[in-house]
Amino acid sequence: MKITIKAHRLKLAQNTTTAMERRLRFALGRFGASVSEVKVRLTDLNGPKGGINKECLIVAGLRKGGEVVVRGSGKDCTATLNYCADRIGRTVERELNRSRKPPIRRIRCTQSTEQEAVPVEELKSNSL
Secondary structure, eight states, X not given: OEEEEEEESSOOOHHHHHHHHHHHHHHHGGGTTTEEEXXXXXXXXXXXXXXXXXXXXXEEEETTSOEEEEEEEESSHHHHHHHHHHHHHHHHHHHHHHHHSOOHHHHHHXXXXXXXXXXXXXXXXXXX
């Protein structure tokens, strides 16, 4: 799983980037075979004014195709990434479970064909 972290309009220290990557690996590690890459973009929306202005966008690309996108905002970069990492873990799990279940129509078709065959003699004797 390849993780890319980019910061827009803010500077991240090396130890902060390492901690963020570790947090993402913790949240998505169990899906390592199903997730090919993860892109993170941290943005400071209104510069040094303060307030709730940090935005985190995480895009997880799935190996079977498709992607899962999560967005969140907060006052601090680390807290915002932690929140989004939790959400991306739950969302990827839900998406993978959704793709593994067979369609309902297929389940109904297999249930109707799995019924036991009753010999014709028994049917005739029961109707008399």
